[in-house]
Amino acid sequence: MLAVENLHASYGAVQVLHGIDLEVRQGEIVTLLGANGAGKSTLLKTIFGAPAVKAGSIAFCGKPLKGLLSHHVADLGIAHSPEGRRIMPKMTVLENLQIGAFLSDPKHFQDDLKKVFRLFPRLEERSWQRAGTMSGGEQQMLAIGRALMQRPRLLLLDEPSLGLAPLVIRLIFDAIQKINQEDGITVLLVEQNAAMALSIADRGYVLQTGRVVHAGDAEVLASQPEIRNAYLEGMTAP
Structure with missing residues (x-):
């Protein structure tokens, strides 16, 4: 459904994304993990054209998004619930x-x-x-x-658990699963609560300084020692 290939993007002279490759298949929940400043939110914003694609490509159901205005991207069936x-x-x-x-x-x-x-x-x-x-x-x-x-056919969610109490986080993530399973909406989820994100996702990508450093099935990522040490230690799903 969503195909991102060798994506580069920048804010002025500051390059933030360095050759991102990513795909989201129809019906999936895919999560983007990474520390603050890794480029997760920038990737979602680049899908909507701000910042613009510097190099590489983004396609939705085979249609290139590069150069499209934000409302034209939305017209295709992509919605964005932003951070904050x-x-x-x-x-x-x-x-x-x-x-x-x-x-x-x-x-x-x-x-x-x-x-x-x-x-x-x-x-x-x-x-x-x-x-x-x-x-x-x-x-x-x-x-x-x-x-x-x-x-939307594809829903982009940016940090939906940020600043929320554990009980509310559980409610929000239950809703995300219902959106996906009952309504058939594909979800690309940016989330710092890695344990919670991986518990509902099909697959995940880990970004570090604008590059994909790990990718795979959510269960596999959750079991990898380097992922557990960096993102999951001391963190549990509510």
Whole structure:
């Protein structure tokens, strides 16, 4: 579904990605692991064209993404729930979800809204509340729900567990599995909680200073001593 080949990207004169090769197959959950500054978030942003591809290629279902504007990438069926949530704090929960549905056919809106509310009942309870007054966990639910209102085929999730309590993290990751298994949405997940990410993923890639240093099935990665020592020691799935 997603094919990244020899990808190079930079912010001005600072090169961040150095020849990334990665693939995401339809129906999978694939996780990107790595320390802060490894290039994980930059890779997701490059899929949407900012920063631009400096060299190499990105293709979605065989269509090259290089040079496309962000809204054209979204039109193809890719949605991005960014790090830090980036909700509209002064708008209500419902208004944020309406923004997510902007590119979708209006005839699907009510059905899609019901799906999001079934996935995250708290959002229905808070539908008329200003998003900025909700807890961090509720805002993360909203960020994911807003992306789902786009009806994506591929969902990019950037650090969905960041700053959340263990119980909320478990709820968020259960929702990710439901999105994948029940709705058939393919997921590319950036996550620093490596234990949690590998527990739900099919495959994973480990980035280090903008390069892929490990790749393979999630269970295999979780069992490798160098991965355990670097990313899993002292960390368990909630």
